[in-house]
Amino acid sequence: MANILLTEKCVRSCPYCFAKKHMEGSAVSGLSWDNLIYIADFLEISGHRKVSLLGGEPTLHPQFVEFTYYLVERNFHVNVFTSGILSNDKLHESQQFLSGLPREKLSFTCNMNHPDLSTKDESEKIHKFLSVFGNLTTLGFNIYQTVFDFEFLIQTVNQYNLERHIRIGLAHPIPGEVNTYIPAEKVKMMVRKFVSFFDLFDRFKISPGFDCGMPMCVFTDEELGKMLKLNKGNLNFKCGPAIDIGPDMKVWSCFPLSNIHKRSLYEFNSMQEIDSFYRELHNKIRSEIGGLFEECDNCSHRFNDVCRGGCIAHALNRFNNEAPVRQKDIYP
């Protein structure tokens, strides 16, 4: 599924933001109509019928409602990644045109931070958003430190009768930059904390699904079994090209890799070509360092493609403090 960045402006300043590196280097304010039509055509001829709208905060784009409606009219399933922090006018406009659409056509992933990180005004806006779009919304949460809490998320799911699923992302490093993330040596500690919520998830029938970049070996077999049940058979320990498309028609593999081999969408004829291009880049990096841990180099689960060894940005981060002696393609 391709991710289209409508704008690079954001309303929040999350300490873990892995899009930060990309946002800083951008001079473009927002996606244009002409570029949106080109991207929609490009995805359609590539056989892709699902698209995610990202930012920054995508709802800040002046034509957010029109763009979303247009893509839906073109028979794409649109998923919007939002903070849920919308101005009253934008929320009203979104409600008027989008709230009647069915979930098969439009969904939202509302990325929540712990309430302590949000102002009162932000929290009120999020709750207004969920009151309107709760039936179309799944919660998302990014883990960026070893101490975290899911209770406020479970409470929000219950309060607004949201989909009983939480999309869990891990904050990843931005190679060469400073952001807050879970370093490799603390991943196991973070997982112990995560596992401690299993009973809570089970009691409230909520499935905690991983986004990408989680290694499998940090869980015991018993924990994997429990997670498999909680997630109704769906578990993901993959890391591969997500394919982000910027407002300036640049493409890159994913945010942590946004400063490596950024290309123009016009250089490719299909999504398959882009995917192959970045998959090859991933493979080159993986041939230098298998994954998050040393054991990843010879891990049979990695060779069997069950686990990719965590986020590739960790591997790239390790190249920063050494002489450039590796394959030249893996450097920016």
Add this chain to the structure above:
Amino acid sequence: MIDPILVCPFDKKLLDKLKRRKVVIHTNDLNVLPHILKEVNKSIDLHALKIQTEKPLSTIVFEEKWATLPMVIYSTDFGEFKDLMPQLGKIRKSNVRIFLSPHREHNFTGLRILSSLQISCGINFNGDPLNWSLMNDLMHYAIYGRAPHAPVEPFDWLVSHYHPADYTDYDFVYFNNPAKYLHINEKEQIALTETDLLNGNLIDEGIGSLDNIEENRKYNDSLNFRYEIMLRMNECAFCSAFRICLAKFSSLPNKKDTCKVFFSDFLDAADYYYSIKNSKGKHLWQL
């Protein structure tokens, strides 16, 4: 006998006299549509209903009952997509082509939006000075665009009627070709094009004269107008794209940066489309 389709205003007296003929009714007033609809059901053999409006497209309220009318709407402005959003379903159900003026830059984007949403549309490409670069982009989208989209005129019409050994006049799209259309007003004055009728440049008068139109000298001259251009031996006569532009922009001062570039690309596109349409694929040897 030649039986041209007559482009005429919505005038009941005139239409009563045109009962056995196919007509294109033109109007500037959307409010007369219910009356036209009534007449169509009674007596008119309607080829198309041409509506010209100064209102932005997005402000026109489409009605379900128009679905049976073969309509073409000429609007000066695309307007706001947001206003159009609730109407998209009704527009798609209608038997309508939407033409926008080339004089507003955002109309070119508007046409791509409409086409990509499977709504037939076109640019009102009628002789005025234009933004040739935007025209070229739109033409490329219309002809080379790989994603499914609705036709964009006059590009789609021209490439689907083009023959490399013949002349192709895209003015058919605008009801301005005497081989198929003639224009008539309430006074039964007859002209070759809408502009000629407005300027009083007539070829004949009286509906009865239409029965012998093939004997009309002005009419016959118009069908062979291209010979006259060729004899003038000016830049247009030597332009490779003459076959599809037919010197419509002969008054432009700097052709090599304007119409010539565009029409040469358009001709390439027409040739490309023709070769695709007529390619019979690989021939396997026969037993």
